[in-house]
């Protein structure tokens with residue numbers, strides 16, 4: 061579903077991604093971890109071309125992401141993204157936040173988009189908040205709206221960039237639970253997170269990045285119990 065082959069990226073002189081090879085199958089849940097500044101967000105943002113790569117080949121769902129002929133909007137319709145800060149439109153209700161893209165981008169009717177929005181709001185556990193404004197919701201509820209908004213486009217891939225990092229601790233669990241259920245349903249997911257419990261329990265594979273490189277990857281039990289790389293060991297020991 062997602063293929064990074066020898067991907068390099070620079071920000072000006074700064075070499076942020078180095079020879080990335082990463083292949084993610086349909087239905088796989090990959091958790092990307094690593095120190096701040098190691099390139100995790102950049103890696104994620106290349107997938108939907110929020111960032112362009114300098115060289116190498118990146119193929120997402122059989123589309124060459126960086127080809128001139130690639131329809132970027134079509135690519136993005138298929139990829140939902142959830143950020144640390146929820147990026148909801150403050151002046152719009154929860155429902156309108158969710159129905160906006162399906163109506164504008166996919167040309168869906170209001171009634172159809174509303175039905176889908178209510179379906180996903182129910183899925184994330186807050187159908188009663190449809191008429192509320194973002195400012196009337198807790199952080200955890202806002203993030204669940206952001207997830208519902210992503211899902212309403214029926215993407216094949218969901219990207220999560222530290223979706224719980226801005227939340228009060230008591231709200232982290234409700235967002236992770238939604239992500240867990242998505243994973244169980246077979247969504248292809250790439251998640252950057254510091255929630256190691258989630259990574260252990262839900263990930264099919266852990267990817268450890270440091271200084272723009274993938275230093276180590278493996279299934280959670282092996283990675284967490286027996287990391288091979290010294291820098292991975294150091295990173296994990298600092299978390300505890």
Ligand code: ADP
Pocket residue numbers: 071074076094095096097098099100101102103
């Ligand atoms: P992470 O998500 O692992 O913290 P990022 O991908 O956000 O890492 O950033 C990796 C490095 O690239 C950091 O050193 C950061 O300062 C730098 N960087 C990120 N975005 C830009 C940008 N738009 N221009 C220049 N440097 C950037």
Ligand code: MG
Pocket residue numbers: 100101102221
């Ligand atoms: Mg980041």
